[in-house]
Amino acid sequence: MCRHVAYVGDPVALGTVLSDPPHGLLRQSWAPRRQRYGTVNADGFGVGWYAPGDPVPARYRRAGPIWADLSFTDLARVVRTGALLAAVRDATAPGADGEAAAAPFASGPWLFSHNGAVPGWPDSLAKVAAALPAAELLSLEARNDSALLWALILHRLRAGDEPGAALAATVREVAGAAPGARLNLLLCDGRSVWATAWGDTLWYRRDEAGRSTVVASEPYDDDPGWREAPDLTLLTATRAEVVLSPIEEPSP
Template identity: 35%
Template sequence: MCRIAAYLGPACPLRDFLDAPPHSLARQSWDAREMASATVNADGWGVGWYADDGQPAIYRHTLPVWADGNVDALGRSLSRPLWVGNVRSATPGLGTDHANTQPFAGNGLIFAHNGYIQHFAHTLRARVRAELDPAIEQTINGNTDSEYLFALVRQQSGSLVERLRATLDLVRAWLAEHDDLKALLNIIVTDGRELAAVRSAFNTPAPSLYIHENWRGGFVIASEAFDTDPGWQAVVPERFVTLRA
């Protein structure tokens, strides 16, 4: 599993999003309170935003966020109206390397996934590849279920929520062909103008996900609340969320 978060609103310094709050995403890398599995998220971290040209920009590192010497300089230097972040706890068998570190970007989208698909390499990976257009399939660089989910999202059409819904419908149909497979499927995706997210799972309880509709003047979606402000609300399982600036 991982911890994920996203912000959309007035320009926000990276440090205010990443590590300034009392229970920030960075703190959740070593002090997560609602993890369904694992204890720390020490297998890399990353953050995505949109550059001045309107295209996604991603910073990723395979070190845990607390060990990355670039965090302070990045946090003080970057300010953006949209952030998508991830601190990673790698699923056993999926390598801790740059290609497997989130967030992912492509086709103008930024994507983060908290969860896993059980026995992905032996069950759904071939099905996903067979579903993908060659132009999308050839852009997959790693071997995580998360990157394959992102490829499926990019394959779909419609609004962000429609693309998320179509992706999960496919995945659920394929999972149903196998006995007792489990999947955790919390996802955040953005095109730079809006954020879409879902809290979902298959054959197991969904991971935690919260939303705050006025956090420092903007929206935040996060695996765990950043602070004790009463504005944080748990997202209902199997609920899709769309946020627009």
């Protein structure tokens, strides 16, 4: 369900990561190669990127399929960045949130995306959501599981948690409340990427010269440098380094 990708490294055009590769996010919207759940990612898309000297990313999001947006194709050809996070959303039940439900979600320097699903939503996370301050619940961008996951992570970040710890703690809490949840998360601050592999595929590729790192739901080409992260893993990446750490499963 859904596909997403993050990049940090030397400045490149958005299309270099998203639309130019033979199996990039554009093609993954209708022909993903490794997607285990769902088949067509047509219910919205989005990309967030960082401009030089500005820590707050820009976002471009739409409610329709990425292949139908010719304006994005033109934008991706000319906009350059050293860091981005983008996602295409799996076809899902009808809703009123439109592009507000499309990742990436954002606050301050952060960009966030969720690939997966929470069984029993929303009832399964009612108690988890109740622990958030009312103002944060009322500020949710959309009424879906991904928006709530972002609120839970953002709450931890604002409380001073390190990004990786915030992702891992949220995954364990949600997985404990909703067994069987698929919680592949992506977080970026313009310099680093944090990701979790929990129930779905997660791949990464680091340039041998230390110029860039890509983290994605699946490889966007057949370069032999792609590596798959094991399930139940936290990935922390910069342009020059990738570190994998296990995430402990929640107690029964």
